[in-house]
Amino acid sequence: MSSQFLQFLISGITVGATYALVGLGFSIVYNSSQVINFAQGEFVMIGGMATVFLMAAGAPMPLAIALAVLLAVVIGFALGKFAIEPARGAPVVSIIIITIGASIFLRGAAMLVWDRNLHHMPAFSGSDPIDIGGAALLPQSVWVVGGMVIIVAALQVFFSHARIGKAMLATAFNPLAAQLVGISTRGMLLLSFALAAGIGAIAGILIAPITLTYAGVGIMLGLKGFSAAIVGGLGNPMGAVAGGLVVGIAEAMTAGYISSAYKDAVAFLIILAVLLIRPSGLFGRRESERV
Amino acid sequence: MSALTVAGLSKNFGGLSAVSELSFTVEEGQIFSIIGPNGAGKTTVFNLITGVYRPDSGRVWLHGEEIGGKPPSALAGQGLTRTFQNLQIFFNMSALENVMVGADRTAETGFASALLRLPAVRRRDAGAGKQAVALMERVGLAAYLGADAASLPYGALKRLEIARALATRPKLLLLDEPAAGLNHAETREIDNLIRSIAEDGVTVILVEHDMRLVMGISDRILVLDRGVWLAEGSAEEVGRNPDVVRAYLGTEFAGSADAA
Amino acid sequence: MRALLAPRTGGLLALAIVIALLPAVLPNNFYFNVAILVGLNAIVCVGLNLLIGYAGQISLGHAGFFGLGAYASALLTGSYGWPSLAALVVGAAAVGALAFLLARPILKLKGHYLAMGTLGMGVIISIVLNQEAGLTGGPDGMPVPAFEVWGWTAYGERTWYWIVGGTLLVTTWLALNLIESPIGRALRAIHGSEIAAEVIGVKTERFKTLVFVISAVLASVGGSMFAHYSGFITPSEAEFFHSIAFVTMVVLGGMASIFGSILGAAILTVLPQFLAVLHDYETLVLGAVMMSVMIFLPKGLLPSLAELLRRRSL
Numbered sequence: 001m002s003s004q005f006l007q008f009l010i011s012g013i014t015v016g017a018t019y020a021l022v023g024l025g026f027s028i029v030y031n032s033s034q035v036i037n038f039a040q041g042e043f044v045m046i047g048g049m050a051t052v053f054l055m056a057a058g059a060p061m062p063l064a065i066a067l068a069v070l071l072a073v074v075i076g077f078a079l080g081k082f083a084i085e086p087a088r089g090a091p092v093v094s095i096i097i098i099t100i101g102a103s104i105f106l107r108g109a110a111m112l113v114w115d116r117n118l119h120h121m122p123a124f125s126g127s128d129p130i131d132i133g134g135a136a137l138l139p140q141s142v143w144v145v146g147g148m149v150i151i152v153a154a155l156q157v158f159f160s161h162a163r164i165g166k167a168m169l170a171t172a173f174n175p176l177a178a179q180l181v182g183i184s185t186r187g188m189l190l191l192s193f194a195l196a197a198g199i200g201a202i203a204g205i206l207i208a209p210i211t212l213t214y215a216g217v218g219i220m221l222g223l224k225g226f227s228a229a230i231v232g233g234l235g236n237p238m239g240a241v242a243g244g245l246v247v248g249i250a251e252a253m254t255a256g257y258i259s260s261a262y263k264d265a266v267a268f269l270i271i272l273a274v275l276l277i278r279p280s281g282l283f284g285r286r287e288s289e290r291v
Numbered sequence: 292m293s294a295l296t297v298a299g300l301s302k303n304f305g306g307l308s309a310v311s312e313l314s315f316t317v318e319e320g321q322i323f324s325i326i327g328p329n330g331a332g333k334t335t336v337f338n339l340i341t342g343v344y345r346p347d348s349g350r351v352w353l354h355g356e357e358i359g360g361k362p363p364s365a366l367a368g369q370g371l372t373r374t375f376q377n378l379q380i381f382f383n384m385s386a387l388e389n390v391m392v393g394a395d396r397t398a399e400t401g402f403a404s405a406l407l408r409l410p411a412v413r414r415r416d417a418g419a420g421k422q423a424v425a426l427m428e429r430v431g432l433a434a435y436l437g438a439d440a441a442s443l444p445y446g447a448l449k450r451l452e453i454a455r456a457l458a459t460r461p462k463l464l465l466l467d468e469p470a471a472g473l474n475h476a477e478t479r480e481i482d483n484l485i486r487s488i489a490e491d492g493v494t495v496i497l498v499e500h501d502m503r504l505v506m507g508i509s510d511r512i513l514v515l516d517r518g519v520w521l522a523e524g525s526a527e528e529v530g531r532n533p534d535v536v537r538a539y540l541g542t543e544f545a546g547s548a549d550a551a
Numbered sequence: 552m553r554a555l556l557a558p559r560t561g562g563l564l565a566l567a568i569v570i571a572l573l574p575a576v577l578p579n580n581f582y583f584n585v586a587i588l589v590g591l592n593a594i595v596c597v598g599l600n601l602l603i604g605y606a607g608q609i610s611l612g613h614a615g616f617f618g619l620g621a622y623a624s625a626l627l628t629g630s631y632g633w634p635s636l637a638a639l640v641v642g643a644a645a646v647g648a649l650a651f652l653l654a655r656p657i658l659k660l661k662g663h664y665l666a667m668g669t670l671g672m673g674v675i676i677s678i679v680l681n682q683e684a685g686l687t688g689g690p691d692g693m694p695v696p697a698f699e700v701w702g703w704t705a706y707g708e709r710t711w712y713w714i715v716g717g718t719l720l721v722t723t724w725l726a727l728n729l730i731e732s733p734i735g736r737a738l739r740a741i742h743g744s745e746i747a748a749e750v751i752g753v754k755t756e757r758f759k760t761l762v763f764v765i766s767a768v769l770a771s772v773g774g775s776m777f778a779h780y781s782g783f784i785t786p787s788e789a790e791f792f793h794s795i796a797f798v799t800m801v802v803l804g805g806m807a808s809i810f811g812s813i814l815g816a817a818i819l820t821v822l823p824q825f826l827a828v829l830h831d832y833e834t835l836v837l838g839a840v841m842m843s844v845m846i847f848l849p850k851g852l853l854p855s856l857a858e859l860l861r862r863r864s865l
Contacts, residue, residue: 036666090845090849092662093609093802094802094849095845096609097798097802097845098842098845100799101799101837101842102842104834104841105837105841105842107834108833108835108836111835219791223670226667230667234664259682262678262682264678265675265678268670268672268675269675271667272675276656276659276668343746343749343750362754363746364748364750364753364755366750367749367750367751372751373750381739381743381744382743383742384739384740391733391736392733392740392751395733395737396752397737397754397758400733402734405728405732405733406728406729408732412733415733416731452747455747456751
């Protein structure tokens with residue numbers, strides 16, 4: 001019973017760490033641009049697929065990974081530059097359609113450049129499970145969770161110590177004031193898209209050995225990452241991390257104890273519950289409308 | 292009977308007191324002004340009276356009937372409406388349609404008759420249209436009868452909001468800085484418009500920074516300072532009150548230009 | 552002449568003429584099929600535009616209502632032997648009731664939150680349709696009996712063309728009536744400024760609920776008709792991607808433009824049929840179209856076109 005619970009917890013945390021990274025990307029972009037980037041999930045796909053195909057082309061794994069992340073960063077930057085920036089000030093619906101269009105476009109491009117098949121990526125360091133109290137822990141899970149922790153820590157340092165990171169935070173709090181002190185909010189927007197794309201790609205690479213990857217893998221991962229961001233409070237990066245873990249664990253427990261058929265519904269039920277009960281998210285602050 | 296009675300009204304935002312233990316009475320047919328330095332809580336008082344915000348404590352009576360907790364739309368039905376300090380125009384509609392929404396008794400329109408455009412709806416539309424045209428002429432917007440709201444200049448939008456509010460046939464009208472951003476001539480026109488509204492028997496509560504307008508037009512003036520009742524009386528009484536002078540000299544000199 | 556140019560009369564007349572004359576130029580059943588799909592999507596989009604374009608409330612979950620309508624008709628007629636029309640009406644009423652229950656909490660949300668809330672709602676409906684295989688046949692889908700009224704069976708593309716064309720015409724007429732009425736003005740006012748609408752007496756919550764229910768009912772009716780017409784449905788009708796397709800049609804054609812919705816539905820239904828020739832590029836091109844229209848013609852096709860014409864004639 002308890003080893004079973006442990007097993008579910010392990011798989012929940014593993015997949016939750018992926019959602020956390022995707023949710024982190026949503027929050028970073030939202031902070032600097034007030035845009036929900038529905039294409040965020042596609043960077044997860046690009047990370048996984050690019051690594052697989054680069055490796056198939058003979059690149060050693062570390063090089064393939066580095067190039068895949070770089071590719072995602074470039075595409076993220078281009079998305080911000082050529083699709084989001086020209087449409088600034090447009091109504092929310094238009095921006096949503098643009099990012100959804102981008103997501104479909106990237107998926108279509110992936111099917112064209114790569115293919116429509118499922119692909120397996122080898123685990124980073126073997127696939128013999130480690131036994132913990134009767135539960136099996138895949139080494140790749142350690143990579144996923146460890147990768148998430150390192151990225152979160154690095155971001156924490158970036159936002160609190162690096163000049164440019166602090167500028168991003170300032171832009172999120174008050175774009176006008178940030179502009180007045182000489183921060184380029186335009187630059188911050190592009191940077192946030194590039195950064196979020198890179199983080200998404202890393203998430204995709206980390207999880208690919210466990211879940212397989214294919215051109216359409218980004219949709220569900222993107223939506224669940226989004227639910228992580230909502231649970232954590234939109235625009236709250238650390239909240240998104242907590243939200244990702246909450247969603248991942250809830251999903252694994254549902255699959256284990258209730259019905260694996262409805263595990264995908266969990267993330268969305270959580271979204272609805274959070275939105276209806278506490279729209280600012282579990283960790284967000286409440287705002288009241290000013291008139 | 293008094294048009295509006297407010298007793299012990301308080302509101303906090305995140306621990307900061309915006310309005311505290313405020314009480315006052317507005318008699319029917321008066322032009323009653325609320326003034327005070329920036330951040331005095333004037334707009335918050337409007338939001339509390341019109342049901343936009345829920346007070347933390349205190350009670351409000353409209354023509355003797357308690358209205359605490361009612362939504363703004365219900366209060367509009369009881370003859371209480373307002374304009375906004377920062378424009379809240381329906382920019383996706385024509386200027387005339389903006390006023391027509393005020394004239395429409397939307398709650399009384401049957402869904403089926405609207406879908407089928409039955410004669411009753413057509414008559415209602417024609418009536419609302421006629422009323423809206425008359426109101427636009429009254430506030431001096433006859434030139435914009437066929438215009439999109441988005442194409443109107445700022446001063447005209449201020450008057451459009453007043454026309455829209457009048458279209459609801461209010462008994463009590465709250466005007467939030469109707470002259471803000473207007474030039475001297477436009478302010479004069481607003482002054483005349485407010486007087487003529489009051490002459491029609493509508494009670495007016497006015498929040499305004501233009502002291503000349505306030506002093507000339509008001510039957511009674513309430514002075515707020517940081518959400519607290521400071522003084523109340525006629526223009527003359529308020530102008531002589533040393534507390535008021537102190538509050539204004541202390542803060543208004545520094546920041547009279549920005550209408551927060 | 553002026554009256555004919557007004558959208559209600561002139562546009563409706565133009566639509567009626569197009570619907571009446573189109574069969575003369577459609578060469579074969581393939582084209583009739585495309586025209587029917589255009590009409591069905593247009594019915595849904597007219598309703599969705601009332602919600603998104605007029606009242607300003609986005610929904611990324613309306614395919615859920617479309618799917619529920621389709622499955623209600625399929626189940627009630629197929630598994631329980633109900634008459635088709637009764638199934639369609641009861642399905643629409645049930646979907647309307649569901650929308651009514653969901654409207655109050657969901658429409659409290661604004662902007663991105665509303666988008667997410669409706670998205671979650673739609674995805675959950677689609678997951679339920681996928682997983683309740685005992686009832687719905689699961690991902691494999693289920694057959695739907697032909698549409699039958701008083702012993703007469705609707706069969707073949709040409710018959711369906713007239714059914715769908717007639718329904719679209721009536722739907723458009725009703726929608727145009729509605730937006731010109733006090734209710735329509737109230738909806739547009741909510742889009743313009745919810746707070747200002749409230750203080751001048753518009754019960755915003757009630758009207759948001761009303762328009763959400765109307766749009767859900769139209770989606771359900773569209774779903775029911777689609778189910779009977781195609782004879783076979785799968786849960787993909789309720790998918791997130793399908794919801795996006797509806798919203799894109801509305802936005803592409805033009806927000807707050809009833810005829811724009813019909814145009815948007817036409818373009819985005821016809822385009823993939825021809826893109827299918829370049830099978831591999833279909834997804835890519837669809838995404839590119841969505842992005843570029845939103846970037847370069849943010850108001851949508853019909854309003855941009857109308858503006859251009861107006862400027863020319865001045």
